[in-house]
Amino acid sequence: MGLLRYTAGRVVQAIPVLIGITVITFILANLAPGDPVRLMLQGQEVNQEVIARIERQYGLHRPLHERYLTYMGNVLQGDLGHSIHRDRPVTALLAQRAGPTLMLVLSAYAFALATAIPLGIIAATRRNEPTDHVSRIVALIGVSTPSFWIGIVLILIFAIQLGWLPSSGLVYPWRSPDQYGYSGYPELAYQTIRHLLLPMIALGTLQMATLMRVERTQMIESLQGEYVKLARAYGVPERTILRKHAFQVAQLPIITIIGLNLSTALGGAVLTEYVFNINGIGRLFLEAIQSLDYQLIMGITIVIGTMFVVGVIITDISYAYIDPRVTYGEHD
Amino acid sequence: MVRKSPYVTRRRVLASGTAASAVALAGCIGGDGDDDDGDELIDPSDYDYEREEPDDEEAARQSTIEYTQELERDEDFDPIHSNDAYSVQVSNLVFDGLYEWDDGLGLEPKVATDMPDVERDGTRYLYEINEGIEFHNGEELTASDVAHSFMAFQEEDSVNLAQYEMVDSAEVIDDYQVQVDLAYPYGPWELQTMAISVVPESERESESDREEFNTNPVGSGPFVFSDFEFNEYVTLERNENYWDEPQPYLQEITFVDNVDAASRIGEIRAGDTDAIADVPNDDWSELEDDDGIRVHISESPSYMHLTFNCRDDAPTSDPDVRRGICHTFSMTDFVESRLPNVAQPLSAPIPPITNEQWDFPLDDWQEEYYPGYDPDQAEELLNGAVDDDWSPTIVAPGDHRGDLAERIVTRLNEIGYDGAQAETLDFGTLLDRTVYNEEPSPDDFQAYLLGWTGGPDPDAYLYNLYHESQTGINQAHFYEGSDSFHDDIAEARELADQEERYALYEGVMVEILEELPSLPAYSFHNTMASRDYVKDLHAHPMVQQNPRVVSEYGNVWTDN
Numbered sequence: 002m003g004l005l006r007y008t009a010g011r012v013v014q015a016i017p018v019l020i021g022i023t024v025i026t027f028i029l030a031n032l033a034p035g036d037p038v039r040l041m042l043q044g045q046e047v048n049q050e051v052i053a054r055i056e057r058q059y060g061l062h063r064p065l066h067e068r069y070l071t072y073m074g075n076v077l078q079g080d081l082g083h084s085i086h087r088d089r090p091v092t093a094l095l096a097q098r099a100g101p102t103l104m105l106v107l108s109a110y111a112f113a114l115a116t117a118i119p120l121g122i123i124a125a126t127r128r129n130e131p132t133d134h135v136s137r138i139v140a141l142i143g144v145s146t147p148s149f150w151i152g153i154v155l156i157l158i159f160a161i162q163l164g165w166l167p168s169s170g171l172v173y174p175w176r177s178p179d180q181y182g183y184s185g186y187p188e189l190a191y192q193t194i195r196h197l198l199l200p201m202i203a204l205g206t207l208q209m210a211t212l213m214r215v216e217r218t219q220m221i222e223s224l225q226g227e228y229v230k231l232a233r234a235y236g237v238p239e240r241t242i243l244r245k246h247a248f249q250v251a252q253l254p255i256i257t258i259i260g261l262n263l264s265t266a267l268g269g270a271v272l273t274e275y276v277f278n279i280n281g282i283g284r285l286f287l288e289a290i291q292s293l294d295y296q297l298i299m300g301i302t303i304v305i306g307t308m309f310v311v312g313v314i315i316t317d318i319s320y321a322y323i324d325p326r327v328t329y330g331e332h333d
Numbered sequence: 334m335v336r337k338s339p340y341v342t343r344r345r346v347l348a349s350g351t352a353a354s355a356v357a358l359a360g361c362i363g364g365d366g367d368d369d370d371g372d373e374l375i376d377p378s379d380y381d382y383e384r385e386e387p388d389d390e391e392a393a394r395q396s397t398i399e400y401t402q403e404l405e406r407d408e409d410f411d412p413i414h415s416n417d418a419y420s421v422q423v424s425n426l427v428f429d430g431l432y433e434w435d436d437g438l439g440l441e442p443k444v445a446t447d448m449p450d451v452e453r454d455g456t457r458y459l460y461e462i463n464e465g466i467e468f469h470n471g472e473e474l475t476a477s478d479v480a481h482s483f484m485a486f487q488e489e490d491s492v493n494l495a496q497y498e499m500v501d502s503a504e505v506i507d508d509y510q511v512q513v514d515l516a517y518p519y520g521p522w523e524l525q526t527m528a529i530s531v532v533p534e535s536e537r538e539s540e541s542d543r544e545e546f547n548t549n550p551v552g553s554g555p556f557v558f559s560d561f562e563f564n565e566y567v568t569l570e571r572n573e574n575y576w577d578e579p580q581p582y583l584q585e586i587t588f589v590d591n592v593d594a595a596s597r598i599g600e601i602r603a604g605d606t607d608a609i610a611d612v613p614n615d616d617w618s619e620l621e622d623d624d625g626i627r628v629h630i631s632e633s634p635s636y637m638h639l640t641f642n643c644r645d646d647a648p649t650s651d652p653d654v655r656r657g658i659c660h661t662f663s664m665t666d667f668v669e670s671r672l673p674n675v676a677q678p679l680s681a682p683i684p685p686i687t688n689e690q691w692d693f694p695l696d697d698w699q700e701e702y703y704p705g706y707d708p709d710q711a712e713e714l715l716n717g718a719v720d721d722d723w724s725p726t727i728v729a730p731g732d733h734r735g736d737l738a739e740r741i742v743t744r745l746n747e748i749g750y751d752g753a754q755a756e757t758l759d760f761g762t763l764l765d766r767t768v769y770n771e772e773p774s775p776d777d778f779q780a781y782l783l784g785w786t787g788g789p790d791p792d793a794y795l796y797n798l799y800h801e802s803q804t805g806i807n808q809a810h811f812y813e814g815s816d817s818f819h820d821d822i823a824e825a826r827e828l829a830d831q832e833e834r835y836a837l838y839e840g841v842m843v844e845i846l847e848e849l850p851s852l853p854a855y856s857f858h859n860t861m862a863s864r865d866y867v868k869d870l871h872a873h874p875m876v877q878q879n880p881r882v883v884s885e886y887g888n889v890w891t892d893n
Contacts, residue, residue: 169599
């Protein structure tokens with residue numbers, strides 16, 4: 002089976018998964034107590050006709066199955082619906098919020114990879130030495146501390162006490178410097194990094210800790226492999242062994258974890274965006290749930306679900322591509 | 334007037350007009366009588382800062398400010414359709430009201446030259462407006478725009494329609510005079526409802542015009558809508574041709590939001606923003622002690638209440654049971670221990686600041702009717718009225734109102750009602766269980782905690798929270814009342830004579846305090862914090878008026 006066929010197969014397999022996600026989310030969101038229109042108009046003196054008009058406008062007066070089928074029909078045409086609470090197309094809201102979330106998640110991953118891999122290698126090569134112990138403690142703390150807590154502590158230290166970095170918000174590099182009142186692109190780039198640092202570390206710490214533990218374990222295992230012993234016997238320099246033989250093999254599980262941890266990262270982004278006041282999809286999702294904004298909940302779920310499924314497919318394909326031992330499903 | 338939702342604080346506004354708007358909270362509180370070392374309640378009047386004037390006026394006119402709101406705006410800046418307090422905070426600076434609030438809850442003329450002439454037993458109002466007012470597009474503001482602003486709620490089927498249903502017609506007499514006829518006298522009209530924001534008719538002629546206008550509004554106010562990024566920021570620039578005095582010092586004001594209180598506090602402490610709204614109780618002292626920060630506070634017309642299920646099948650249909658529950662705890666102690674910096678206990682179904690316009694004898698009522706902490710009396714009232722295994726459920730949102738529910742239940746447990754329980758619910762579930770529940774059983778709830786924010790008129794509280802027509806819309810106590818209870822509330826609403834209204838409301842409020850379909854709990858204050866270089870900022874009682882950056886009572890600039 003070729004790579005293309007394998008990929009197509011995985012995409013086809015993902016379709017029922019995505020349908021399942023939409024059905025479950027739609028039912029759960031609609032069964033949740035509360036009426037989105039009344040929540041939107043709560044406390045106002047409102048005519049029943051106004052409520053009825055809004056319900057008709059959003060099709061809320063129709064049976065659940067009918068609404069679902071209509072909704073899915075629209076989704077297939079690229080229409081993810083209209084936010085009741087914000088009175089805007091869901092696609093427009095997602096387009097606006099996707100940038101900050103992607104920027105946050107990707108930078109968190111970059112931070113995690115850039116720190117976890119070297120630290121994991123160092124810990125593995127200096128096993129049971131003080132460096133190893135410290136790195137394991139750091140990893141343990143990273144894994145067991147929620148991102149929002151790390152965020153609050155970082156704000157307290159670096160924004161409030163030291164005043165080095167801003168406590169909230171992001172600066173978007175795709176915008177014009179004029180929009181922020183900056184002197185030019187160098188300042189825009191500088192401020193982008195300044196604003197990104199704390200949320201990036203807050204969200205990336207968990208990924209970093211997870212990856213570091215795996216990297217360390219895999220490197221230790223790899224360094225004890227027969228092929229490494231053989232290389233050593235041949236007199237291959239230790240640096241070359243590390244780089245060419247042990248390191249490459251040890252990265253396969255890392256790729257898997259990166260793909261699978263995408264959902265964790267997106268989940269962490271919800272709270273990180275809240276703590277750092279970032280207008281991303283995570284915060285939008287939380288607010289959509291609180292206001293029972295059905296179509297927005299559905300739209301975000303579909304996008305996140307799709308991202309996750311695509312992430313898993315890419316992981317599988319990468320895995321198969323990088324490791325020749327992994328096949329596309331044919332029998333030996 | 335609007336209820337405060339669980340994830341939001343003060344969200345909606347009752348009426349969309351500049352001065353006529355009011356926001357509501359949801360909540361209620363209670364407390365015990367003897368087990369807390371209560372802190373002293375803050376007196377907002379201690380924070381009435383002196384007026385400030387800049388040494389260098391030119392420098393002040395170069396200054397800008399960033400204000401962080403506590404909730405996202407709905408981004409509806411058209412006063413005809415806007416009904417969230419946070420969009421109104423922005424639009425209030427863009428539009429002038431026909432009347433506007435003074436530094437309290439009194440109205441004073443703005444676009445109008447004076448208070449209106451009243452004819453036809455309070456169903457006809459004649460307004461004269463100032464000449465020479467220009468909208469930001471250069472057109473003159475005329476009587477036609479005022480008439481349009483009154484009628485647009487009906488003509489455009491606005492969600493704010495219910496607040497202007499009594500308007501029968503608005504006719505232009507000449508360029509500077511307009512006559513508004515009401516279908517019936519409306520009591521709150523002169524106190525609140527007539528304070529509409531004046532919008533330019535020419536900018537809102539077609540549906541597409543109005544859509545554009547909603548996110549790019551054109552008013553005649555002290556600031557011009559300048560830049561806007563949906564759900565991110567709104568920037569207003571000073572109107573260099575503003576027609577009225579004082580001219581604003583600020584060159585620019587930017588509104589952003591941060592819904593997370595801890596993060597907002599972090600922002601102001603780190604100096605990442607110039608001013609923030611809504612200081613939580615627990616952060617008040619810390620900010621107050623910070624040399625670089627100044628805290629601001631004002632009483633507000635918010636009203637929290639513990640409301641009982643008065644349906645026949647509920648034990649709480651018995652007024653003795655309701656009073657017995659109220660005697661189990663002390664509201665004052667609860668507020669002193671839980672919310673000493675941001676709230677004050679109530680003694681009547683209207684907040685003290687509302688009463689400033691009316692002067693009802695609240696202190697006497699407190700003494701005579703309000704049920705204080707008296708466990709012996711509570712036991713006496715409840716014994717025999719309910720079974721020993723009585724197990725009432727008090728439902729509340731999961732914030733301080735949940736704490737109050739817990740406290741009441743603890744006190745009930747202490748006097749032997751071990752089955753009493755508090756249930757905290759998310760707001761949607763809470764409303765479904767209570768207010769929108771057509772036939773709530775005693776198992777659904779025997780009391781709930783919610784809140785409301787009105788304005789200077791008792792109608793905002795008494796009609797919406799007590800009149801039978803609002804059952805299933807704003808309340809769910811099903812209190813039948815005396816023969817005249819509901820009629821009096823309705824009648825007072827449709828009377829123009831304020832003295833007659835006073836008499837009717839007095840009777841209604843005394844009955845509420847005697848029969849206790851709900852127990853008035855406490856009123857929240859409006860709070861803000863600013864960096865110390867923000868000058869001449871004063872908190873206003875109406876949340877949608879904050880930050881009031883230019884008025885007779887303050888003209889903000891930054892000195893940094």
